[in-house]
Amino acid sequence: MLMSKLVVKTLREAPADAEAISHQLLVRAGYIRRLASGVYSFLPLGLRVLRKVEAIVREEFDAVGAQELFLPALHPVEIWQETNRINTMDDVLMKVEVRGADFVLGPTHEEAVIATVSPDLASYRDLPATVYQIQTKFRAEARPRFGLLRTREFIMADAYSFDADKEGMRTTYKTIFDAYCAIFDRIGVDYFPVEADAGSIGGDVNHEFMVPAAIGEDHFAYCKACGYAANIEAAVRGERRTESSGAVEVLRKVETPNSPTIKAVVDFLNSHGHVASAENSLKSMIAIGPNGAYHLLLVPGDRKVRIPSSLRAAEASDFDANPNLHLGYIGPVGLREVGVTIWVDRSVSEEIGYCTGANEVGYHLLDVVLGRDFIADHVADLVEVVGGDPCPRCEGDIELVRSVEAGHTFQLGLTYSNKIKSARFSGEDGSEAPYFMGCYGIGISRIPAVVAEVSHDANGLIWPLELSPFEVVVVALGYSTNDLVTDTADRIYDSLLEEDVDVLLDDRNLAAGVKLKDADLIGVSYQIVVGARGVAEGNVEVKDRQSGEATVVAISKVGEYLLDLLA
């Protein structure tokens, strides 16, 4: 490709609306351009990178026997009604009406893939099977941001696996999981498969593929000592012995006017002759179960509650509907007797007298003891981990790592097959059974941005060879004025094309500085700099964009030298 013909115009300055470094660089270097909020066009350079990402995914999926198919983006609303995700995913669905018929623009394709392939997977003899698709998906993101990192229209690769039983599903999951690792190895970024929360997609075991990055919207808990890694929404902390503070006094009620928060209560008590602290208070959070039942979650007052995925946080209307609940003064004592299920965090001790709400406006209880003054129905991990918490697997400490989610694999089990009539096959004994499914997604259009976030310098992008839009750029300085340069650059370019190298020749009539700056900005993995100074002595310079190292190479040897680098 001749750069004079390439549809691209680099920018010296980034658009003012680009915040993330990946966004700035991809726009400046001419890879992408915004069409609307969260909607981006891929220019020729950007598409080349995208195609390379896709090629890696195809190769690794194909290698484990997954078969590519193509599904519609336009889904009839009925298939979304069958799983009820028309309601549960309402906030992200883009809906369109076409001549009186209702459609959904697919944000994910579980319904569509089942509807499509179930006739082909009618018997246990047809299983296991894995199919995948690489295509555009849509989400009505409330707030698109960070360029390609969170968009309304995006390209995903999603694989879907179908097995006859749980064991088969687990085996398939492991196979695809390994393929994911192979994919991310080739993409060339540091990544961590972390245990994660299943979110609205449902299912059981699942892993997020996280790439540590300063811009990341997620955090995962990580233990350097043993490698434990879990999304903050799924992470738990280990036990740490809390020293008992000695004798626990009797339960008593104290007046605490205008103290609806932990901080207010602690401040009030401490200034009125009591000794109180957030750690020795219990934060009481009301959550609602799937059947509308009330649950009380108790965690130490200095910690953030992590609501179990089976429950949802209570809303104002839920408090209004239950006369036993006085927001700001809720506590465990007596609530179980009025039908509230009591949960306590694992760290709540039976040897500590806690301060809790008295279920009466303006009053709290002191020295409330688990087992003595109230009984817990469930003991669970209810706090969000923080840096410094003990690792649940070893003696180490947890740290929180900011990161971007690049992929997500799920063991769905029967989550969808149980809801969708056609998601069944005939077993060996002739009876019908639902598929054990898995699904596995990679944000294809997010990958270039993720890589750009972690691989750039002050001069621009730095692509790993596998993703570089070209393998090498021939930067011809004085191409329009120096015949020897022109001739040398052309010969190198032609010989590389001959060897099927993906090569770009900067033949533009521009100042040397501009060409060198552009080459760095665009970030092609290798540069061959052809200048008057070198060619007079029979040399060119080969620069590795990653290391910045430049090597003087004889013109006659440069083809061979480069093929070695690319091998």
Added chain:
RNA sequence: CGGGGAGUGGCGCAGCGGCAGCGCACCUGGUUUGGGACCAGGGGGUCGGGGGUUCAAAUCCCCCCUCCCCGACCA
């Protein structure tokens, strides 16, 4: 959806009642070619949209739209 900020040529910005400007980019001619080079000439704008105030509005007022940031949300 709540809070904050911004819309002036492709990009970055100035102008803030009185002729719409600057840098980059673009076009023509010339010089130049190892780190965004120089000279001369040139093209491109309903100042986001609508309404109002005024002799006069990019500039003041009202409504709307779009975009960005923080939060809520996040397959």
